[in-house]
Amino acid sequence: MRWDTLEEEPCSVARTIGVIGDRWTLLILRECFLRTRRFEGFQSALGITRHLLAERLKKLVRTGILRRIPYQESPKRHEYILTQKGLDLYPIMMAIVHWGDTHMVDERGRPLLHEHKKCGKLFDPVMVCSECGEPLSAKEVTTRPGPGARPRPNRPTKESESKPKSRKRAATA
Amino acid sequence: MRWDTLEEEPCSVARTIGVIGDRWTLLILRECFLRTRRFEGFQSALGITRHLLAERLKKLVRTGILRRIPYQESPKRHEYILTQKGLDLYPIMMAIVHWGDTHMVDERGRPLLHEHKKCGKLFDPVMVCSECGEPLSAKEVTTRPGPGARPRPNRPTKESESKPKSRKRAATA
DNA sequence: CATTACAGTTCCAAAATTGAACTGTCAACG
DNA sequence: CGTTGACAGTTCAATTTTGGAACTGTAATG
Numbered sequence: 001m002r003w004d005t006l007e008e009e010p011c012s013v014a015r016t017i018g019v020i021g022d023r024w025t026l027l028i029l030r031e032c033f034l035r036t037r038r039f040e041g042f043q044s045a046l047g048i049t050r051h052l053l054a055e056r057l058k059k060l061v062r063t064g065i066l067r068r069i070p071y072q073e074s075p076k077r078h079e080y081i082l083t084q085k086g087l088d089l090y091p092i093m094m095a096i097v098h099w100g101d102t103h104m105v106d107e108r109g110r111p112l113l114h115e116h117k118k119c120g121k122l123f124d125p126v127m128v129c130s131e132c133g134e135p136l137s138a139k140e141v142t143t144r145p146g147p148g149a150r151p152r153p154n155r156p157t158k159e160s161e162s163k164p165k166s167r168k169r170a171a172t173a
Numbered sequence: 174m175r176w177d178t179l180e181e182e183p184c185s186v187a188r189t190i191g192v193i194g195d196r197w198t199l200l201i202l203r204e205c206f207l208r209t210r211r212f213e214g215f216q217s218a219l220g221i222t223r224h225l226l227a228e229r230l231k232k233l234v235r236t237g238i239l240r241r242i243p244y245q246e247s248p249k250r251h252e253y254i255l256t257q258k259g260l261d262l263y264p265i266m267m268a269i270v271h272w273g274d275t276h277m278v279d280e281r282g283r284p285l286l287h288e289h290k291k292c293g294k295l296f297d298p299v300m301v302c303s304e305c306g307e308p309l310s311a312k313e314v315t316t317r318p319g320p321g322a323r324p325r326p327n328r329p330t331k332e333s334e335s336k337p338k339s340r341k342r343a344a345t346a
Numbered sequence: 347c348a349t350t351a352c353a354g355t356t357c358c359a360a361a362a363t364t365g366a367a368c369t370g371t372c373a374a375c376g
Numbered sequence: 377c378g379t380t381g382a383c384a385g386t387t388c389a390a391t392t393t394t395g396g397a398a399c400t401g402t403a404a405t406g
Contacts, residue, residue, distance in 0.1 A: 012273025091300040100185025109320035119305035127264040132292035147282035
Protein backbone atom coordinates (compact mmCIF):
# COMPACT_ATOMS: atom_id res chain seq x y z
CA MET A 1 0.00 0.00 0.00
CA ARG A 2 1.20 3.47 -0.70
CA TRP A 3 0.64 5.54 2.40
CA ASP A 4 0.07 8.70 0.43
CA THR A 5 -3.15 7.30 -0.99
CA LEU A 6 -4.44 6.02 2.32
CA GLU A 7 -6.36 9.21 2.87
CA GLU A 8 -8.55 8.44 -0.11
CA GLU A 9 -9.65 5.00 1.01
CA PRO A 10 -13.36 4.61 1.70
CA CYS A 11 -12.65 4.04 5.38
CA SER A 12 -12.40 6.53 8.19
CA VAL A 13 -9.85 4.42 10.00
CA ALA A 14 -7.59 4.28 6.97
CA ARG A 15 -7.94 7.99 6.32
CA THR A 16 -7.18 8.89 9.89
CA ILE A 17 -4.23 6.55 10.01
CA GLY A 18 -2.97 8.14 6.83
CA VAL A 19 -2.69 11.41 8.71
CA ILE A 20 -1.70 10.52 12.26
CA GLY A 21 -0.97 6.82 12.16
CA ASP A 22 2.73 6.58 12.66
CA ARG A 23 4.74 6.35 15.82
CA TRP A 24 6.44 9.71 15.67
CA THR A 25 3.33 11.62 14.73
CA LEU A 26 1.43 10.12 17.62
CA LEU A 27 4.23 11.01 20.01
CA ILE A 28 4.45 14.53 18.63
CA LEU A 29 0.74 14.88 19.25
CA ARG A 30 1.16 13.63 22.78
CA GLU A 31 3.62 16.45 23.31
CA CYS A 32 1.21 18.94 21.79
CA PHE A 33 -1.42 17.95 24.32
CA LEU A 34 1.20 18.33 27.03
CA ARG A 35 1.66 21.91 25.83
CA THR A 36 4.88 21.61 23.89
CA ARG A 37 4.90 24.13 21.08
CA ARG A 38 8.40 24.59 19.74
CA PHE A 39 10.78 22.67 17.57
CA GLU A 40 13.44 22.30 20.21
CA GLY A 41 10.83 21.31 22.74
CA PHE A 42 9.62 18.42 20.63
CA GLN A 43 13.10 17.43 19.68
CA SER A 44 14.51 17.25 23.17
CA ALA A 45 11.41 15.67 24.68
CA LEU A 46 11.24 12.93 22.09
CA GLY A 47 14.77 12.41 20.85
CA ILE A 48 13.41 12.33 17.32
CA THR A 49 15.86 13.28 14.59
CA ARG A 50 15.50 16.88 13.53
CA HIS A 51 15.01 15.75 9.98
CA LEU A 52 11.96 13.68 10.73
CA LEU A 53 10.58 16.18 13.17
CA ALA A 54 10.65 18.91 10.55
CA GLU A 55 9.00 16.58 8.10
CA ARG A 56 6.26 15.46 10.46
CA LEU A 57 5.48 18.96 11.64
CA LYS A 58 5.11 20.06 8.06
CA LYS A 59 2.65 17.30 7.40
CA LEU A 60 0.63 18.10 10.51
CA VAL A 61 0.44 21.73 9.41
CA ARG A 62 -0.48 20.71 5.88
CA THR A 63 -3.30 18.52 7.13
CA GLY A 64 -4.66 21.26 9.36
CA ILE A 65 -3.93 19.61 12.69
CA LEU A 66 -1.33 22.15 13.75
CA ARG A 67 -1.05 25.83 12.95
CA ARG A 68 2.36 27.46 12.59
CA ILE A 69 2.30 30.80 14.31
CA PRO A 70 5.12 33.33 14.59
CA TYR A 71 5.99 34.20 18.15
CA GLN A 72 9.04 36.29 17.40
CA GLU A 73 10.44 38.40 14.58
CA SER A 74 14.10 38.45 13.70
CA PRO A 75 15.06 35.72 13.67
CA LYS A 76 11.66 34.47 12.63
CA ARG A 77 10.46 31.78 14.96
CA HIS A 78 7.23 29.87 15.00
CA GLU A 79 5.20 27.82 17.39
CA TYR A 80 3.11 24.84 16.50
CA ILE A 81 -0.26 24.80 18.15
CA LEU A 82 -3.24 22.53 17.82
CA THR A 83 -6.13 23.71 15.67
CA GLN A 84 -9.66 22.67 16.53
CA LYS A 85 -9.21 19.74 14.18
CA GLY A 86 -6.12 18.85 16.20
CA LEU A 87 -7.86 19.32 19.53
CA ASP A 88 -10.52 16.95 18.29
CA LEU A 89 -7.90 14.22 18.39
CA TYR A 90 -8.19 14.33 22.16
CA PRO A 91 -10.51 11.34 22.45
CA ILE A 92 -8.03 9.27 20.48
CA MET A 93 -5.23 10.29 22.81
CA MET A 94 -7.30 9.64 25.88
CA ALA A 95 -8.38 6.26 24.57
CA ILE A 96 -4.74 5.39 23.98
CA VAL A 97 -3.73 6.59 27.42
CA HIS A 98 -6.51 4.68 29.07
CA TRP A 99 -5.67 1.44 27.33
CA GLY A 100 -2.06 1.86 28.38
CA ASP A 101 -3.13 2.64 31.92
CA THR A 102 -5.21 -0.51 31.97
CA HIS A 103 -2.94 -2.96 30.22
CA MET A 104 0.60 -1.66 30.22
CA VAL A 105 1.35 -0.24 33.66
CA ASP A 106 4.10 -1.67 35.81
CA GLU A 107 4.04 -2.10 39.60
CA ARG A 108 4.46 1.61 40.13
CA GLY A 109 1.07 2.43 38.70
CA ARG A 110 0.07 5.16 36.28
CA PRO A 111 2.58 7.72 35.21
CA LEU A 112 -0.02 10.43 34.80
CA LEU A 113 -3.42 11.18 36.31
CA HIS A 114 -6.14 13.28 34.75
CA GLU A 115 -8.37 15.74 36.51
CA HIS A 116 -11.62 17.01 35.07
CA LYS A 117 -11.77 20.74 35.79
CA LYS A 118 -15.56 20.80 35.66
CA CYS A 119 -16.14 18.25 38.40
CA GLY A 120 -12.76 18.49 40.05
CA LYS A 121 -12.18 14.74 40.17
CA LEU A 122 -9.56 12.38 38.89
CA PHE A 123 -11.22 10.41 36.16
CA ASP A 124 -10.98 7.78 33.47
CA PRO A 125 -12.30 8.42 29.99
CA VAL A 126 -15.30 6.31 29.07
CA MET A 127 -16.67 5.92 25.59
CA VAL A 128 -20.43 5.98 25.46
CA CYS A 129 -23.21 5.84 22.90
CA SER A 130 -24.31 9.30 21.80
CA GLU A 131 -27.93 8.12 21.75
CA CYS A 132 -28.43 6.22 24.97
CA GLY A 133 -25.36 7.18 26.94
CA GLU A 134 -24.40 3.61 27.76
CA PRO A 135 -20.73 2.60 27.68
CA LEU A 136 -19.79 0.95 24.41
CA SER A 137 -18.16 -2.37 23.82
CA ALA A 138 -17.23 -4.01 20.57
CA LYS A 139 -19.76 -6.82 20.93
CA GLU A 140 -22.71 -4.50 21.31
CA VAL A 141 -22.17 -2.74 18.04
CA THR A 142 -22.99 -3.71 14.50
CA THR A 143 -22.02 -1.87 11.36
CA ARG A 144 -23.72 -1.14 8.09
CA PRO A 145 -22.65 0.60 4.93
CA GLY A 146 -23.02 4.38 5.00
CA PRO A 147 -23.60 6.79 2.12
CA GLY A 148 -19.87 6.94 1.40
CA ALA A 149 -19.52 3.18 1.20
CA ARG A 150 -17.90 1.74 -1.86
CA PRO A 151 -17.17 -1.83 -2.77
CA ARG A 152 -13.88 -2.89 -1.34
CA PRO A 153 -11.27 -2.16 -3.98
CA ASN A 154 -10.00 -5.41 -5.38
CA ARG A 155 -6.43 -6.14 -4.57
CA PRO A 156 -5.69 -9.30 -6.49
CA THR A 157 -2.06 -10.27 -6.76
CA LYS A 158 -2.50 -11.40 -10.33
CA GLU A 159 -6.02 -12.24 -11.30
CA SER A 160 -9.29 -11.72 -9.54
CA GLU A 161 -9.58 -14.84 -7.52
CA SER A 162 -13.13 -15.94 -8.12
CA LYS A 163 -15.45 -18.85 -7.64
CA PRO A 164 -14.22 -20.19 -4.33
CA LYS A 165 -15.30 -23.77 -4.93
CA SER A 166 -16.77 -25.42 -1.91
CA ARG A 167 -14.57 -27.85 -0.17
CA LYS A 168 -14.91 -29.91 2.95
CA ARG A 169 -12.41 -29.82 5.74
CA ALA A 170 -12.07 -31.26 9.20
CA ALA A 171 -13.50 -28.13 10.68
CA THR A 172 -12.85 -27.74 14.38
CA ALA A 173 -15.26 -24.91 14.95
CA MET B 174 14.41 6.21 19.91
CA ARG B 175 14.48 2.48 19.79
CA TRP B 176 10.92 1.25 19.33
CA ASP B 177 11.59 -1.94 21.21
CA THR B 178 12.10 0.01 24.42
CA LEU B 179 9.08 2.21 23.98
CA GLU B 180 6.99 -0.14 26.05
CA GLU B 181 9.12 0.64 29.09
CA GLU B 182 8.75 4.40 28.96
CA PRO B 183 6.96 5.98 31.89
CA CYS B 184 4.09 7.01 29.66
CA SER B 185 0.95 5.14 28.76
CA VAL B 186 0.82 6.73 25.34
CA ALA B 187 4.35 5.64 24.53
CA ARG B 188 3.74 2.13 25.81
CA THR B 189 0.55 1.75 23.85
CA ILE B 190 2.14 3.12 20.72
CA GLY B 191 4.97 0.67 21.19
CA VAL B 192 2.45 -2.13 20.81
CA ILE B 193 -0.13 -0.90 18.31
CA GLY B 194 1.25 2.36 16.99
CA ASP B 195 2.17 1.62 13.44
CA ARG B 196 0.13 1.84 10.30
CA TRP B 197 -0.12 -1.82 9.50
CA THR B 198 -0.89 -2.90 13.03
CA LEU B 199 -3.72 -0.40 13.25
CA LEU B 200 -5.14 -1.58 9.95
CA ILE B 201 -4.82 -5.22 10.99
CA LEU B 202 -6.77 -4.37 14.12
CA ARG B 203 -9.43 -2.66 12.06
CA GLU B 204 -9.84 -5.90 10.17
CA CYS B 205 -10.02 -7.84 13.42
CA PHE B 206 -12.92 -5.69 14.56
CA LEU B 207 -14.54 -6.27 11.18
CA ARG B 208 -14.32 -10.01 11.94
CA THR B 209 -11.39 -11.00 9.79
CA ARG B 210 -9.58 -13.89 11.41
CA ARG B 211 -7.31 -15.57 8.91
CA PHE B 212 -3.98 -14.87 7.32
CA GLU B 213 -5.32 -14.79 3.80
CA GLY B 214 -8.19 -12.62 4.91
CA PHE B 215 -5.91 -9.97 6.30
CA GLN B 216 -3.58 -10.19 3.38
CA SER B 217 -6.16 -9.78 0.67
CA ALA B 218 -8.14 -7.12 2.54
CA LEU B 219 -5.10 -4.98 3.21
CA GLY B 220 -2.62 -5.75 0.46
CA ILE B 221 0.09 -5.97 3.12
CA THR B 222 3.10 -8.06 2.21
CA ARG B 223 2.91 -11.54 3.65
CA HIS B 224 6.23 -11.00 5.27
CA LEU B 225 5.10 -8.04 7.32
CA LEU B 226 1.72 -9.53 8.05
CA ALA B 227 3.32 -12.61 9.58
CA GLU B 228 5.59 -10.42 11.60
CA ARG B 229 2.85 -8.13 12.88
CA LEU B 230 0.52 -10.97 13.76
CA LYS B 231 3.30 -12.59 15.76
CA LYS B 232 3.80 -9.42 17.71
CA LEU B 233 0.10 -9.01 18.39
CA VAL B 234 -0.03 -12.56 19.70
CA ARG B 235 3.11 -12.00 21.77
CA THR B 236 1.63 -8.91 23.36
CA GLY B 237 -1.63 -10.67 24.17
CA ILE B 238 -3.87 -8.71 21.84
CA LEU B 239 -4.63 -11.63 19.58
CA ARG B 240 -4.87 -15.31 20.36
CA ARG B 241 -3.82 -17.87 17.78
CA ILE B 242 -6.32 -20.69 17.76
CA PRO B 243 -6.28 -23.82 15.63
CA TYR B 244 -9.38 -24.23 13.53
CA GLN B 245 -8.21 -27.18 11.51
CA GLU B 246 -5.81 -30.09 11.83
CA SER B 247 -3.72 -31.33 8.94
CA PRO B 248 -2.60 -29.03 7.58
CA LYS B 249 -2.53 -27.11 10.81
CA ARG B 250 -4.33 -23.82 10.40
CA HIS B 251 -4.97 -21.08 12.91
CA GLU B 252 -7.24 -18.14 13.34
CA TYR B 253 -6.31 -14.90 15.01
CA ILE B 254 -8.95 -13.62 17.35
CA LEU B 255 -9.05 -10.68 19.71
CA THR B 256 -8.47 -11.37 23.39
CA GLN B 257 -10.17 -9.22 26.00
CA LYS B 258 -7.08 -7.04 25.97
CA GLY B 259 -7.55 -6.71 22.24
CA LEU B 260 -11.27 -6.03 22.52
CA ASP B 261 -10.41 -3.26 24.95
CA LEU B 262 -8.82 -1.43 22.05
CA TYR B 263 -12.32 -0.76 20.79
CA PRO B 264 -12.53 2.79 22.17
CA ILE B 265 -9.31 3.65 20.38
CA MET B 266 -10.71 2.33 17.12
CA MET B 267 -13.98 4.13 17.59
CA ALA B 268 -12.23 7.36 18.43
CA ILE B 269 -10.18 7.02 15.27
CA VAL B 270 -13.24 6.25 13.18
CA HIS B 271 -15.13 9.15 14.63
CA TRP B 272 -12.35 11.64 13.97
CA GLY B 273 -12.16 10.41 10.42
CA ASP B 274 -15.93 10.65 10.07
CA THR B 275 -15.76 14.21 11.30
CA HIS B 276 -12.71 15.53 9.52
CA MET B 277 -11.86 13.30 6.62
CA VAL B 278 -15.09 12.40 4.83
CA ASP B 279 -15.64 13.37 1.22
CA GLU B 280 -18.92 14.51 -0.36
CA ARG B 281 -20.31 11.02 -0.25
CA GLY B 282 -20.43 10.94 3.53
CA ARG B 283 -19.42 8.22 5.92
CA PRO B 284 -18.34 4.88 4.60
CA LEU B 285 -19.65 3.00 7.60
CA LEU B 286 -22.38 3.56 10.16
CA HIS B 287 -22.55 2.07 13.63
CA GLU B 288 -25.59 0.74 15.38
CA HIS B 289 -25.80 0.19 19.10
CA LYS B 290 -27.56 -3.11 19.66
CA LYS B 291 -28.77 -2.11 23.10
CA CYS B 292 -30.69 0.94 22.02
CA GLY B 293 -31.08 0.09 18.38
CA LYS B 294 -29.92 3.45 17.09
CA LEU B 295 -27.18 4.67 14.84
CA PHE B 296 -24.74 6.49 17.06
CA ASP B 297 -21.48 8.36 17.43
CA PRO B 298 -19.02 7.48 20.13
CA VAL B 299 -18.65 10.15 22.80
CA MET B 300 -15.90 10.25 25.37
CA VAL B 301 -17.10 11.25 28.79
CA CYS B 302 -15.72 11.68 32.28
CA SER B 303 -16.11 8.54 34.39
CA GLU B 304 -16.99 10.68 37.41
CA CYS B 305 -19.51 13.22 36.19
CA GLY B 306 -20.49 11.82 32.81
CA GLU B 307 -19.87 15.06 30.94
CA PRO B 308 -18.23 14.92 27.51
CA LEU B 309 -14.50 15.56 27.69
CA SER B 310 -12.45 18.11 25.83
CA ALA B 311 -8.74 18.77 26.03
CA LYS B 312 -9.14 22.19 27.59
CA GLU B 313 -11.17 20.94 30.52
CA VAL B 314 -8.57 18.50 31.71
CA THR B 315 -5.40 18.99 33.69
CA THR B 316 -2.80 16.37 34.45
CA ARG B 317 -0.69 15.58 37.43
CA PRO B 318 2.01 13.01 38.10
CA GLY B 319 0.74 9.61 39.13
CA PRO B 320 2.41 6.96 41.28
CA GLY B 321 4.32 5.61 38.27
CA ALA B 322 5.68 9.02 37.32
CA ARG B 323 9.39 9.34 36.83
CA PRO B 324 11.45 12.33 35.89
CA ARG B 325 11.61 12.67 32.16
CA PRO B 326 14.70 10.80 31.06
CA ASN B 327 17.28 13.31 29.91
CA ARG B 328 18.03 13.15 26.23
CA PRO B 329 20.84 15.61 25.81
CA THR B 330 22.65 15.47 22.52
CA LYS B 331 26.00 16.06 24.16
CA GLU B 332 25.84 17.72 27.54
CA SER B 333 22.97 18.49 29.84
CA GLU B 334 21.92 21.88 28.70
CA SER B 335 21.59 23.86 31.88
CA LYS B 336 21.19 27.36 33.17
CA PRO B 337 19.11 28.90 30.39
CA LYS B 338 20.33 32.43 30.85
CA SER B 339 17.62 35.01 30.63
CA ARG B 340 17.48 36.93 27.43
CA LYS B 341 15.16 39.51 26.04
CA ARG B 342 13.55 39.22 22.66
CA ALA B 343 11.05 41.08 20.61
CA ALA B 344 8.29 38.84 21.83
CA THR B 345 5.19 38.93 19.68
CA ALA B 346 2.95 37.11 22.12
C1' DC C 347 -1.17 -35.64 -11.96
C1' DA C 348 -2.14 -30.64 -12.15
C1' DT C 349 -4.37 -27.09 -9.69
C1' DT C 350 -6.06 -24.50 -5.79
C1' DA C 351 -6.31 -22.97 -0.88
C1' DC C 352 -3.83 -21.70 2.88
C1' DA C 353 -0.02 -20.05 5.86
C1' DG C 354 4.00 -18.90 5.95
C1' DT C 355 9.40 -18.06 4.66
C1' DT C 356 13.21 -16.33 1.84
C1' DC C 357 15.64 -12.95 -0.86
C1' DC C 358 16.76 -8.65 -3.20
C1' DA C 359 15.71 -3.89 -4.28
C1' DA C 360 13.58 0.37 -2.88
C1' DA C 361 12.20 3.55 0.63
C1' DA C 362 12.34 5.44 5.23
C1' DT C 363 14.94 6.49 9.39
C1' DT C 364 19.06 7.54 12.10
C1' DG C 365 23.09 10.15 13.50
C1' DA C 366 25.83 13.69 13.01
C1' DA C 367 27.37 17.72 11.13
C1' DC C 368 26.30 22.09 8.92
C1' DT C 369 23.64 26.80 7.92
C1' DG C 370 21.99 31.07 9.43
C1' DT C 371 20.15 34.78 12.56
C1' DC C 372 20.49 37.26 16.58
C1' DA C 373 21.47 38.29 21.70
C1' DA C 374 24.47 38.12 25.48
C1' DC C 375 29.11 37.60 27.40
C1' DG C 376 33.79 39.18 28.28
C1' DC D 377 34.99 42.60 18.55
C1' DG D 378 35.09 37.72 18.77
C1' DT D 379 32.95 33.77 20.84
C1' DT D 380 29.26 31.22 22.44
C1' DG D 381 24.58 29.70 22.86
C1' DA D 382 19.58 29.33 21.57
C1' DC D 383 16.72 28.20 18.00
C1' DA D 384 14.92 26.18 13.67
C1' DG D 385 15.94 23.97 10.29
C1' DT D 386 18.74 21.36 6.11
C1' DT D 387 22.04 18.06 4.20
C1' DC D 388 24.14 13.61 3.64
C1' DA D 389 26.04 8.88 4.33
C1' DA D 390 25.00 4.63 6.75
C1' DT D 391 21.37 1.61 8.62
C1' DT D 392 16.95 -0.36 9.07
C1' DT D 393 12.48 -1.29 7.47
C1' DT D 394 9.37 -2.22 3.73
C1' DG D 395 7.72 -3.86 -0.63
C1' DG D 396 7.51 -7.30 -4.33
C1' DA D 397 7.86 -11.51 -5.90
C1' DA D 398 8.91 -16.13 -5.79
C1' DC D 399 9.28 -20.37 -3.13
C1' DT D 400 7.96 -24.23 0.59
C1' DG D 401 4.84 -27.50 2.28
C1' DT D 402 0.34 -29.92 3.31
C1' DA D 403 -3.84 -31.54 1.65
C1' DA D 404 -8.21 -31.59 -0.98
C1' DT D 405 -10.38 -31.36 -5.67
C1' DG D 406 -10.98 -32.59 -10.49
